[in-house]
Amino acid sequence: MTAADVAGLHGTRRRPGRTAVWIRPERVKELSLLGVIVVALLVFSFLVDDYFSGRFFNRVTTSVAITAVLAVAQTLVIVTRNIDLSVGSIVGVTAYLTGQFASSNPSTSPAVAIAIAVGLGALLGAINGVIVAYGRVPAIITTLGTLAIYRSWLISHGEGKTITADSLPSWVVDLPTRTAFSIGGLDIRVVFAVVVVIVVVLQVAMQRLRWGRRLYAIGSNPEAAAQAGLPTRRLVLGAFIACGALSGFAGFLFLSRFGNITVVAGQGLELDSVAAAVVGGVSVLGGSGTLVGAFLGAVLIDVLDQSLVRVPQVSEFWRNAILGALILAAVIADVVIGRRFRRRWSAEARPHTRVDGSGDESDATRVPALTAAEQSGRPDA
């Protein structure tokens, strides 16, 4: 989705007048995801008696809080054309160590506990980032390695002991059921509200701050970003640290949600986070995708997850099969819709080439590149 990136990087919105009805591609993705979520909810409400209940809403919002934070964390790294497969292990390590600290210090305050989890996560993320950015080891290799290293450290550190809920300060265990406020009978949990705030703040930062735009720039074209003088290494390191810190926060949420933490806590969450980001329209090739999209991807997966078990006609064993099909459908739809929009965008942009000098050269190169990419879809002549 290079088109919208370029527009955003140079701070140019579409000029009014000529394209008054213009919608940016990522908004289309987000809106269509929202549409799919609504459709899914409606379908399930026909299949399941008493589907819309306060309890169901609570169950979805508490469980989505964790995957949403991880999806957002993963997205920060993926937009730079990297990936972090160690987030599940980071969740495990931070949840376990924070739990261990809190259970041996019963007077631990929320601020301290969260600071430990986030700080620890940031540290582990920094290790990933240094190896990737300064050691020039591909992210998939680095984080595949640290996935194993962090987990095996935790297993030998934990010696098979479990952190139990009753050893934790009561505020930790009570946190998931705390309600921030209620709207029309639906309780908005504190945890969910906090996560929504995090997503919105980071989304605005990614869209408006130089830091965020630069992350997209690196992912769109690392060489060009380096040529343009961006401190690519430092930015990638920053993305990994942010990802680790958010994963640490997710570890804290994991601790408070489950209370009982074993050394295998969080195993497999890395794939869930990538899946949520991908369903949310984030391109694993970097440079494209929004945090709100990743959040909605996490919500959609969670709604399906929590709803399928309640449909009497569908056995619980269908969960993964449906999820896999969903991811594939999402990315294929993304390619098809994205192609159409890009074509329209480049058709519209061409008459304006003089106005936005920085935009036109990328346009000129993009159009043939696009057709080449499209041809790749067909068998070679």
Next chain:
Amino acid sequence: MPEWTRERSWELLLAVILVGTIVYNATQSPVYLDVDNFVNLFRLSIEKVIVAVAMTFVIINGEIDLSVASVMAFAACVLAAAHESGVPFGLAIAIALAAAASAGFVQGLVVAKTGISSLVVTLAGLIGFRGAARVLLEDRSIGEFPDWFGDLGRADFLGPMPFALVLFLVMLVVGGVILHRTSFGRRVYVIGNNADVARFSGIDVARVKLVLFTMSGLVAGVAGVLFAARLGSVRANIGEGFELDIITMVLLGGVSIFGGSGTLLGVALAICIVLNLRNGLGLANVEANTQTGVIGALLIVSVLAQNLLDRLPLRRREAEVEA
């Protein structure tokens, strides 16, 4: 002359590590150098090792297949489900292999025709085919296969070697010839180096990718069936997480994750290192889980070392060019 390539120096480094590991292990245990012990090393990981051969092709081609472990389980579950419903066992195996090959074919089709990153497509496959396995067997465990099938998995087939190990060695040789001595093999490298250049040179990129993913699925299916034979019973969760071990072996073998470089010999050496290292660490009373951590560290360090190696000979070669 590129006689002393990056790949050669990498293979040499691997060989040194391997010899070091073997010598160290031999001093730790008197039975270590027994042929039986070596066969045993392979016996317990033979399915992963077989899949690693196919994965080497896929990664050199510039793609990745995360779905292999799920396709293994899928094939094993198809076999078990067919067996349970009374299909003759030979036919059940054929159905299972066909199912696995189609799983690879479908993913290859999506990758080749839409240009979507194989990381995403096969992530969907990882989740989806595991799901399909679960749909087939739910939470049951199916066993009671024919005796000859159990023998296929456990008994000695050639000398002290079980069938799967013989198959692996054959695959290694045949794969090596295809990859390094045929025009198909050259095409795999060219596409991995630069798919656009390959396309403009008239290579049918989509077809090569389709062939590789179908092969990857088929090989994963064979591994899944052999896994079922060795275990004697099948559950939907068999082989979970194998994909990471398999990819680790291939990357440790010096295959570039970006495609276009690496050799099957390197991968074979890396496989031996991983198996010997695990065994040696086991002899030294290091727990299995710490072994996993050590192999993770080895993976990172190996690429760091490659980066350093890359820099040294490159400068030397540039100096030669200038002279």
